Amino acid sequence: MSNLEWLTQAPKAIDQAAMSAASEHQQILTKPAGSLGQLEALAIRFAGMQGQLKPQINNIQVSIFAADHGLAGRGVSAFPQEVTAQMVSNFAHGGAAVSVLSKARGADFEVVNLGTVGPVADHPTVVQAVIASSTADCSQGPAMTDAQLALALNAGRERVLSAQEKGAELFIGGEMGIGNTSAASMIAAALTESTLEELVGPGTGLDNAGVRAKQAVLEEVMALHAAQLNTPLGVLQSVGGFEIAALCGAYLTCAQQGIPALVDGFICTAAALLACRMHPEVQEWLVFAHNSAEPGHRAMLQALQVQPLLNLGMRLGEGSGAVLAVDLLRSACLLHGNMATFADAGVADKSA
Template identity: 45%
Template sequence: MFDLAQCGIGVIAPLDESFRERVQYTLDHKTKPVGSLGVVEELALHISLIQKTLTPSLQKPHALIFAGDHGICDEGISAFPQAVTSQMVTNFLAGGAAISVLAQQNNMALNVIDAGVIGEFESHPKLINKKIAPGTKNFACEPAMSLVQAQQAIAAGADVVQSVFTQGCNTVLMGEMGIGNTTCAAALMHWITEQPIEQCVGAGTGLALHGVQHKAAVIKAAMVLHRPQLITPLHALATLGGFEIAMLVGAYLKAASLGMTILVDGFICTAALAIASQMNKQVLAYCIFTHSSAEQGHVLLLQYLKAKPLLNLNMRLGEGSGAAMAYPLLASAVAILNTMASFDEAGVSGKNA
């Protein structure tokens, strides 16, 4: 039987609700009408509960971008060639990608993790080599990876998070890169939610309608082939997922077990989180859902998880870009709680009874 402890993941504690009222009291007595900062106040409260403090802080925020290739690309399910995965990893490292720009703008450290990209990269200070294999197998024909490989990937994701936590990080942004991984995410979403496959698939990197229909047909056939074996979240992850998705699963679970604040990006990242939540539902309490993407399955998956995303910018880039866009809202929420004056401090009259 699969035990998360085998992957270096400890207990995930429920959020400590004991001082919710104290945080809410502090927010309610700032120099503003009660609740007038809306979601920003809710965000401040959530971060306080995650960090178990009335004075939260975002320490050494770190973006972790997991990259991997996918055998399912053999089925022609992407508008872009598979070589783009490795090319984009190089672009991340060179500082030319959207997430590179946004991470720099927000003074956020960035690492790219080679979870299973085809080919090799030259050594780079921002690159972490955790390659399980050069791409997964084609899940239209056989499981994408073995159960052992899936567990290795989960453990690798957990190890990466432990490393940045040890360096003083308490706020982590997860992202991904992998041509073909929206197909994996859609298949996993279908398995988890039992939504019709047609509602789970989308344009991904920019497929036309006939391409989306083909993607759905590929997933349907794969589900017929594999469904009897999809008996646990680990089996589903190994059969339908990717190495970067499995590492995301481990990263989410480890970050939650360490009490870190987790920024969740778009469709692929949310699908990975949904699998993680099947393994331990407490992980969701540590997550900030940053945006609702333009990938049609993402909206339904967020609804399934009862998540309230902060933004809706019609984005579908992936690579952690939506989460990075939302990061300044977290910084604002923390600043409001920590430094905005109360009525007493400012000598401002409060609301009449």
């Protein structure tokens, strides 16, 4: 499909028969029913997503989308924009938290450069997909043109399709972009019933005065774009970022192609919420990894009515919390697939 026609494609249906079979299988494993808690539910969900009794998670794709934000010029971040490009290099050379965690889990890792104010050198793990050096300053007008929005959404789709060709069984998106907690806060405000006062947090490390100043700027921006904030694409184009649009496109494509996605924290959940507002069935393909310490994250999780797997006080972003949660998903599938049944082990069950 060309341009954005693919956005109308419905998500793939979950295999309910596989889920039922997996649920029955859980009942005959050598343990009291329900004693593995969420791990049992995860195994059953993955059986439905993979369409098989015993799911497995061996091949993992981690794609970090990086882009700068024009709004950063308004002082909404404690760090300068040059940090985005510098961190892309750090990702590529294995020095970032998500790089370390991904390598330890044997994931296929890449960084997608969608546009940074600083130069990004070529590297085997860097995908050059530059749209512009940054989004426009959304305090003056829309963050993206129609063409830029399409390029960003399609960039996310392309990385998922590439991962699918390599046999990925799980997709993890991450992000890097100075100023993107501002974009996520405005997306959350537009799509939930929470106010910016409730949503805006320190991001990369603002003090209380900085948070108040950030909130004031975001109030101004949302007032400017009020007429365009009534649709997910309108919100994304007006106040979003290239990396958030790419993540949104990635989550939509995961659901359409039947690939489970593990969602990281605040920024990634903003992209996931946009995707779910476009197609509610997308949520069936998303597993939420952790509860970020950013205040706005909780509001979006509540709007989606989901409980994340971990609550470790993390707020780094990058996809780090999601990669950390891979071990839980793998453990759930391993237990489901490899534990003995009562009959196999010669153990009497409670009905004996």
